[in-house]
Amino acid sequence: MPTNRSTVPHTTTALTIPFEPAQGGWYTEAEHDAIRMAVSGSGNWRTGWRGAEYVASFEDAFAQYTGTSHALAFNSGGTAMEMVLRALELKPGDEVISCAINFVGPHIAVIGQGGQLVLAEPDPVTLNLDPADTEQRLGPRTRAILVTHWNGASADIGRFVELAARHPHPVHGPPVVIVDAARACGGRTPSGARVGAEGWATVFSFESKKLMTTFGQGSMVTTDDHGLAEQLRGLRTYGGRSGWGTNQLLTKAQAAVGLVQLARLDEMNAARITRAHDRTAALADIPELTLPPTLDEDLHLYYRHNLLVPEAWAARGRDELMDVLAHRYGVGSIVSDPVTYLGHDLIRTHTTGQHCPRAEQLAARLLCPCLHPQMTEDEEAQVRDAIRRAVADIAQLQPATAKENG
Known part of the structure; x- marks a missing residue:
């Protein structure tokens, strides 16, 4: 079943990488x-x-x-x-x-x-x-x-x-x-x-x-x-x-x-794109993950670096992966974004009777580990290693599945 998990998981003292950056564009x-x-x-x-x-x-x-x-x-x-x-x-x-x-x-x-x-x-x-x-x-x-x-x-x-x-x-x-x-x-x-x-x-x-x-x-x-x-x-x-x-x-x-x-925007975005593409390349051999599309010419600025777990892991397996990332490896992640009618009472009431099964299934597979251009190389290496290790940990507990693309 789809999850109603909050966009931000429960905080934990084990985190060394936050759930998400507190600042996107940085000041000079x-x-x-x-x-x-x-x-x-x-x-x-x-x-x-x-x-x-x-x-x-x-x-x-x-x-x-x-x-x-x-x-x-x-x-x-x-x-x-x-x-x-x-x-x-x-x-x-x-x-x-x-x-x-x-x-x-x-x-x-x-x-x-x-x-x-x-x-x-x-x-x-x-x-x-x-x-x-x-x-x-x-x-x-x-x-x-x-x-x-x-x-x-x-x-x-x-x-x-x-x-x-x-x-x-x-x-x-x-x-x-x-x-x-x-x-x-x-x-x-x-x-x-x-x-x-x-x-x-x-x-x-x-x-x-x-x-x-x-x-x-x-x-x-x-x-x-x-x-x-x-x-x-x-x-x-x-x-x-x-x-x-x-x-x-x-x-x-x-x-x-x-x-x-505004004058620095293109420079900041270019740094973000480079960091995101490097992470995608580093995680490309993990069969359980569907990585964000790599698009050219500023078609993707990677405000988040989205990961999708296999359909067999939807909801429970995804939540376990996020918990392992946070509690075992100190890396925060969020679900950005859940289906709005599942997580907000006003929207749920207003859209009674509406149902988007594809959205629910995709959102139940989604997680976004922290990414920012100003993360150090050591911090970025920690995130990549944590993702690799956490996926392997969860794979031992979940049904085996080939890499999916949607």
């Missing part, structure tokens, strides 16, 4: 210089911490980097996703399709903004939203397809745009494609475009663990829709002069350090 002296400059320029009572110029510069740089008309900064990815969905003005019964294997945030946002969440199956290789299964769930009430670039592997956004065009809503026209790029900032899609350049709107997160970070929180929304951009500007600043809104602005210090992080 350049970030510290930017912070000092922002602080020193904010001491005058006439100027203070007003950050409009800093934020505008960050937005302009991000729009240029992603190749989009508009980039709008928010204080978190969660609030940004909510505001993008709010701009749709969802009515009761309006449906938003999203992958069942996901972080809970986007799904909670759909529910919170009045939409009916419709869950679809993942692709068996990338675990991104499966276009074929999505098309089966498109209907006359579909208002949006919410696609996540899951764990850094780029989804084919163009294909979802084409699907939407073939299934227009009777009132609103083709469903919009909203992209969750929280874990794929700096990547490219199969079309060659930067992540953020395709779809109606793309939401990025700069939370602490993400590929770039602005003091642990922050977000950007990219879009080529001028009307949506104006709506979002009002929603983040008390509604402008006419509508509802609230304060969801990025601060001066966050924008200042964000400019530096």
